[in-house]
Amino acid sequence: MPPHHPGRTRTAAPDLATEFGRVLPLDSSLWAHPRTGELPAELLEDLTAATAEELLARLDYTRTRVRAFIQDPPMVATLHSAKEAAQSLQDGDTIMVDDAAHLSPTLRQSADVLCERLGIQSESCAVKLSLSPNGGGVFPHFDQYDSLQIQLQGTKTWQVSATPAVANPVDAYASGVSPSPSLSGYAEAEQLRPPALDEVVLVPGRFLTVPRGTWHQTAAGAFSASAIIRFAPPPWVNLLQPENHEAARTQARWRAPAYGAWGAGAALQAAADEAHRLLAASSGRAGHVHPAVPEPLQRLLNESLTS
Structure with missing residues (x-):
């Protein structure tokens, strides 16, 4: 049985999650690399029918972070009201809403179901919203999380690398900015320069998966609205060896997100196998299972480590 997340309302067969399951390996x-696909447009009518002004007016600016991505010079500014957000959009900035779950119960519910199928906690998923005016977009960068980008209104042109440039980063990075000391510890200088990028055009109903560490930038054609489901499970090092964090984070496998660790069935078993391999190769610590490890995974690990 999939894990239950208190506080979340569950209903049968969420259509959006079902559609993703038809076209994506969950x-x-x-x-492994960016993927594109198409969804029935009617599944997100609560967002596709609203204007930018209506969406901005429905936000609670005291409870969710709303940011403007300014392209020239590249910078990010926090917005505090619908008036500020509307002006920023008019000035050509892209608006990012960090928690837009209340704007679309369908999307939040689908995010929860996708989290369950991927074997991660619901808290590791966030529903975000991106609004861009004609020509607006975001500068070249890569993120420290995986995301599912769903085009709701207008057209957005993506420039995206074919594969992640940095394996399992735990730090985000924008082109031309000095990398953090943490990122410098595991990313080469060449990886911090955008490579040749492929073009992907999203129209309403199309989606794109963007793995962590994948270079990308965007530009909108006319007004563009897109929904984002962000997947950010903790890396294996946080679960298995948090006391060894600085040393372990320089190794890509330890930085990998712990998909499956809160799952069941095959997803949980795959997670247990990976955790066992990491512990067995970690300088004599193979017999140690940290209390932060979820109980079902602890049980499988203890069985494998004592057999």
Whole structure:
């Protein structure tokens, strides 16, 4: 039985999650490289029918972070009201809403179901909203999380690398900015320069998966609205060896997100196998299972480590 997340309302057969399951491999291979697909447009009518002004007016600016991505010079500014957000959009900035779950119960519910199928906690998923005016977009960068980008209104042109440039980053990075000391510890200088990028055009109903560490930038054609489901499970090092974090984070496998660790069935077993391999190769610590590990995974690990 999939894990239950208190506080979340569940209903039968969420259509959006079902549609994603038809066209995407809902396991860790999902994030091997960017993928595109199409959804029935009517599944997100609560967002596709609203204007930018209506969406901005429905936000609670005291409870969710709303940011403007300014392209020239590249910078990010926090917005505090619908008036500020509307002006920023008019000035050509892209608006990012970090928690837009209340704007679309369908999308939040679908995010929860996708989290369950990927074997991660509901808290590791966030529903976001991106609004861009004609020509607006975001500068070249890569993120420290995986995301599912769903075009709701207008057209957005993506420039995206064919594969992640940095394996399992735990730090985000924008082109031309000095990298953090943490990122410098595991990313080469060449990886911090955008490579040749492929073009992907999203129209309403189309979606794109963007794995962590994948270079990308965007530009909108006319007004563009897109929904984002962000997947950010903790890396294996946080679960298995948090006391060894600085040393372990320089190794890509330890930085990998712990997909499956809160799952069941095959997803949980795959997570247990990976955790066992990491512990067995970690300088004599193979017999140690940290209390942060979820109980079902602890049980499988203890069985494998004592057999």
